[in-house]
Amino acid sequence: MTNQASQATEASQPTKATTPPLWLLAELTYQCPLHCPYCSNPVNMEETFNELSTSQWKKVFREAREMGAVQLGFSGGEPLLRKDLEELVAYARELGFYTNLITSGIGMTEKRIAKLKDAGLDHIQLSFQSANADVNDLIGNKRHSFKQKLNIAKLVKAYNYPMVLNFCITAQNIREIEEVMTLSTELKADFVELATVQYYGWAYENREHLLPTQSQLVEAEQAINRYRDQQSGGPKFMFVTPDYYENRPKACMNGWGTTFLTVTPDGSALPCHSAKILPLTFPNVKDSSVQNIWEHDFSFNHFRGDDWMPSPCKTCDEKDKDFGGCRCQAFLLTGDMHKTDPVCDKSPDHHLMKTITDKAGQQASSTLKFRTVKNNIPVKMIQDLTV
Numbered sequence: 001m002t003n004q005a006s007q008a009t010e011a012s013q014p015t016k017a018t019t020p021p022l023w024l025l026a027e028l029t030y031q032c033p034l035h036c037p038y039c040s041n042p043v044n045m046e047e048t049f050n051e052l053s054t055s056q057w058k059k060v061f062r063e064a065r066e067m068g069a070v071q072l073g074f075s076g077g078e079p080l081l082r083k084d085l086e087e088l089v090a091y092a093r094e095l096g097f098y099t100n101l102i103t104s105g106i107g108m109t110e111k112r113i114a115k116l117k118d119a120g121l122d123h124i125q126l127s128f129q130s131a132n133a134d135v136n137d138l139i140g141n142k143r144h145s146f147k148q149k150l151n152i153a154k155l156v157k158a159y160n161y162p163m164v165l166n167f168c169i170t171a172q173n174i175r176e177i178e179e180v181m182t183l184s185t186e187l188k189a190d191f192v193e194l195a196t197v198q199y200y201g202w203a204y205e206n207r208e209h210l211l212p213t214q215s216q217l218v219e220a221e222q223a224i225n226r227y228r229d230q231q232s233g234g235p236k237f238m239f240v241t242p243d244y245y246e247n248r249p250k251a252c253m254n255g256w257g258t259t260f261l262t263v264t265p266d267g268s269a270l271p272c273h274s275a276k277i278l279p280l281t282f283p284n285v286k287d288s289s290v291q292n293i294w295e296h297d298f299s300f301n302h303f304r305g306d307d308w309m310p311s312p313c314k315t316c317d318e319k320d321k322d323f324g325g326c327r328c329q330a331f332l333l334t335g336d337m338h339k340t341d342p343v344c345d346k347s348p349d350h351h352l353m354k355t356i357t358d359k360a361g362q363q364a365s366s367t368l369k370f371r372t373v374k375n376n377i378p379v380k381m382i383q384d385l386t387v
């Protein structure tokens, strides 16, 4: 099978049995006050300029809920930049969703958190770039952001939210893992995700700088275990390591088109947040209902089941566990989205992982590429302004 799914195949592919989407990720905007070089947003930020309206988002929520979706993540970019966030949260709660705000905290104020509480927001996940103020501000490329995050963390507690923190772990901050844990304890966090960056979007662009070495990961894990041994109470820490060092791929998205539905700021419906990089045409919620998209669109059906699987996945006794791994990773690393994820040591492309991980810590270039819109202004936008 070729890398590009053809239109002829598109027309003839039958609809496959589906389970309803349980988790809806609403990427409200790709605009963000921070510029983290590991952001998973698309490198091509064209959609930044063409966001769904409040009523269009409400339609998406209604249709997803009617299908059985129960969790709604408000994400971005920075979802706080949407002035209608409180209205959208209130509507989602009215529909019966469990609502989660995934935020950098920048733009949150006491007035806003009070309004979000009134709207029924259930959960806030607050991200930090580092436990060190200078490193935090440098990675996010925003001065005083660390101080603002500390204040927001206190507000999250004051408004009786569970304190859920997320630290993106990279080669730049992995050595300070103990400081991260100490800060989390001081902030009285309940749950802390120490998540080594996954290499999609901007993180893929900057992978040579961001990927920790295996010995850095081992040392971090030892430090985490030491800290846990000394802990009495306090936060629960979860350490997520990069799958680049594994021998089996992750069951990405719990299988394509089984559980997760992402809707991007411009209304594209995707089976995962990175899928737009794939040579598939994705539908838009402006043109079709969520149910029609989920059940009948070619792109959602394309990797459902195991008909699409190549060797060695096709005959593998673990195919129901990992579903052949991540389609986006297969595409990024091999150029073919239909291949077995090269993380799997049964894949003929597994040698690619060693080539990449052997280079960790030996950056060929000297600069990180910050996530910024300014290098991504669509030509069409300039044309629209000049006609």
Ligand code: FES
Binding pocket: 200, 252, 253, 272, 273, 274, 275, 325, 326, 327, 328, 329
């Ligand atoms: Fe797209 Fe894994 S991130 S399938």
